[in-house]
Amino acid sequence: MSTIRKRNDVWHEKMAKNITFIVTKDCQLACKYCYLVGKNEKERMPWNVAKAAIDYILDHENDPNFAYDSVVWDFIGGEPFLEIDLIDRICDYIKTELFRRNHQWFNSYRFSFSTNGINYASDKVQNFIKKNYNHLSIGITIDGTERKHDLNRVYKNSGRGSYQDVVCNIPLWIKQFPHSATKVTISSADIPYIHESVLHLYGLGIHEVNINCVFEDVWQNGDDQLFEEQLMRLADSIIERELYKNFSCSFFNENMGKPLDCKLQNGNWCGAGRMLSIDAEGNFYPCTRFAQYSLRDKEAWIIGNIHDGIDYNKIRPFLTLDRCTQSAPECIDCEVASGCAWCQGENFDAAHTHTVFERSTAICKMHKARVRANNYYWNKLYRKLELDGQREEFEANNAHVKPEIS
Amino acid sequence: MLQYLVILLDDTSVAYCHAENPLKERYLISLNTLKKAILFGMKENLMIQYVYPEYDLPKEYSELIESIDHIKIGHDIKVYNDVTLSSTAGTAILRTTVADFISKQYDIAAMLSQVTRLIICLKDAELFQDEQIEQYKKALSTLSAMVLNLRKSDYQSEVNILTDRLTLKEMHNCGAGDSNITLAPNGKFYLCPAFYYDEKMGISNRLNHHKPSSERSVGDLETGLQIPNPQLLKLDHAPLCRICDAYHCNRCIWLNQKLTWDNNTPSHQQCVLAHLERNAARTLQQQLRAVGLNAGEEIKEIDYLDPFDVREKF
Numbered sequence: 001m002s003t004i005r006k007r008n009d010v011w012h013e014k015m016a017k018n019i020t021f022i023v024t025k026d027c028q029l030a031c032k033y034c035y036l037v038g039k040n041e042k043e044r045m046p047w048n049v050a051k052a053a054i055d056y057i058l059d060h061e062n063d064p065n066f067a068y069d070s071v072v073w074d075f076i077g078g079e080p081f082l083e084i085d086l087i088d089r090i091c092d093y094i095k096t097e098l099f100r101r102n103h104q105w106f107n108s109y110r111f112s113f114s115t116n117g118i119n120y121a122s123d124k125v126q127n128f129i130k131k132n133y134n135h136l137s138i139g140i141t142i143d144g145t146e147r148k149h150d151l152n153r154v155y156k157n158s159g160r161g162s163y164q165d166v167v168c169n170i171p172l173w174i175k176q177f178p179h180s181a182t183k184v185t186i187s188s189a190d191i192p193y194i195h196e197s198v199l200h201l202y203g204l205g206i207h208e209v210n211i212n213c214v215f216e217d218v219w220q221n222g223d224d225q226l227f228e229e230q231l232m233r234l235a236d237s238i239i240e241r242e243l244y245k246n247f248s249c250s251f252f253n254e255n256m257g258k259p260l261d262c263k264l265q266n267g268n269w270c271g272a273g274r275m276l277s278i279d280a281e282g283n284f285y286p287c288t289r290f291a292q293y294s295l296r297d298k299e300a301w302i303i304g305n306i307h308d309g310i311d312y313n314k315i316r317p318f319l320t321l322d323r324c325t326q327s328a329p330e331c332i333d334c335e336v337a338s339g340c341a342w343c344q345g346e347n348f349d350a351a352h353t354h355t356v357f358e359r360s361t362a363i364c365k366m367h368k369a370r371v372r373a374n375n376y377y378w379n380k381l382y383r384k385l386e387l388d389g390q391r392e393e394f395e396a397n398n399a400h401v402k403p404e405i406s
Numbered sequence: 407m408l409q410y411l412v413i414l415l416d417d418t419s420v421a422y423c424h425a426e427n428p429l430k431e432r433y434l435i436s437l438n439t440l441k442k443a444i445l446f447g448m449k450e451n452l453m454i455q456y457v458y459p460e461y462d463l464p465k466e467y468s469e470l471i472e473s474i475d476h477i478k479i480g481h482d483i484k485v486y487n488d489v490t491l492s493s494t495a496g497t498a499i500l501r502t503t504v505a506d507f508i509s510k511q512y513d514i515a516a517m518l519s520q521v522t523r524l525i526i527c528l529k530d531a532e533l534f535q536d537e538q539i540e541q542y543k544k545a546l547s548t549l550s551a552m553v554l555n556l557r558k559s560d561y562q563s564e565v566n567i568l569t570d571r572l573t574l575k576e577m578h579n580c581g582a583g584d585s586n587i588t589l590a591p592n593g594k595f596y597l598c599p600a601f602y603y604d605e606k607m608g609i610s611n612r613l614n615h616h617k618p619s620s621e622r623s624v625g626d627l628e629t630g631l632q633i634p635n636p637q638l639l640k641l642d643h644a645p646l647c648r649i650c651d652a653y654h655c656n657r658c659i660w661l662n663q664k665l666t667w668d669n670n671t672p673s674h675q676q677c678v679l680a681h682l683e684r685n686a687a688r689t690l691q692q693q694l695r696a697v698g699l700n701a702g703e704e705i706k707e708i709d710y711l712d713p714f715d716v717r718e719k720f
Contacts, residue, residue, distance in 0.1 A: 354667060355670070357668065
């Protein structure tokens, strides 16, 4: 069957509660684009905090805030696998408690990790993977070619690039999780390497590459033109080599770049407030991006803690957010609004007042460049399919692809 | 659109809304600042509301104060911090706690016959608990019974938390920073007096953890008004409030910021209190209609007390 490869579905998307343990604020790397401005080696989650958090969450099974069919237990850092012993203990306890309580999440849970991949092959991590294999989602971040990756992803003490220490673990990762995707981050300095990097990642056997531009206000004059050129080169390569059949890249989405209606398409982009994030102190956040180590200027938005529970007044703003209320008129009236993402935490950090209702527009020109390249990609692809006599078949097979925002 | 300029004549000017005035030391607005404030009000076409301290102002202030149309809060409009039966015609403000409102409901009801309009303001709305819902409903029904009896006797008694909803056809909230702005004795503008009190008491504004500050002003008489994110003070930028029909609700942005940390998002407490009042107004409306009295457009029956709980339906 002829088809254009679509991105993997997110496990139980919208049906799963996402609970994030910030197990450590330490990382081997000091990536130059990292939004975690307060990383440190001291704030490691103690076991008693993790246990108390789990107990609190499972004790509130009937609370509307936890009334989901499934759960994703997310572990982040810093680098989560630095705390593999703690994670292993947490996961064992979760499994035991879900069984003991006959909880609805028993057998409907995932353990999710986003790792820099450096100690992926270690015995402890591998033993953990074997033990929990059927309930794991693990993403390794590799940014592309060695020069692109090492431009940003460097060791914190030496400044040495980490590419070689990561790429050696990619074959094992793909063997264990053949459908896994990698996450690539683009900042101003690495725009020139987008084309080569995506193709490189495909060459490593990674079939899904999810890329996003950083949301912070880092963009220089001319970045949008350079970005557009890179994406058009990438479009040419993907189409000419027919890579679209087996690989996907989140830059290209057929439903992107359309106007949006303020009534029918007014959903919020992100799930902040529906998620729950816990740090080493036992504080709760609406998302990790609202913890102090993620914020440049604002005070952390703490919504409760393991002792006092959740202050539901503090999550009301998040759960009433919609696209148009937080958007400037230029965004509401934008002719290419669909697919333009935002990060609630960055919006908050950059806002002029203490609010989550002021959407940052730092990414505007990059989104518009992406839309132009995206239009180029689909026009070129469909023309090729037409000339190859495959267009109708492709269109029929891809009719189910979901829009990026609804 | 701005319509009112609230001028705090002194740091010890009476509190007349939710927030207590914690300032005990006198700091009288200077004549020069007062002159500029009045001029600002005239040029911006704003109705001036002076807020008086409890002591008598120096004589030289009178002429200036009387140089423009105005309302005197603390004088023309009396402010009571406890339930009183002193005879007062006209409008009065009663600032009370939830507990006192419940325990002194009959005394408060008695006040209705002594004023044409009673504005009840809960000083500790943020402490209201769902366990108090039934008691609050009962207290509202006591007031409602008094209003009904007075109106049957042709006495047009008004109490903000019951009768305002009868006549309103759209939201009519506090409007701090939107329809009104406050000028403090220091010559600076604030969204409302509570923000000035917070600044004076050094309460952090949570805006910048690197440079903790209690600065809350939104401009001054020299440079004019500079309200950041002014759209978030308006009804159409308040997702819960714009779908709500508790039209009389104060929609207090100071309480919003204090409890939910966002100016445009009301707390559970504020919503529940407003809806208990709305529903009590509905009952009163039915009773007024039953005896042939005018009671405004029909208030519909609803099955929630907090619009947040049914937000997905809107």
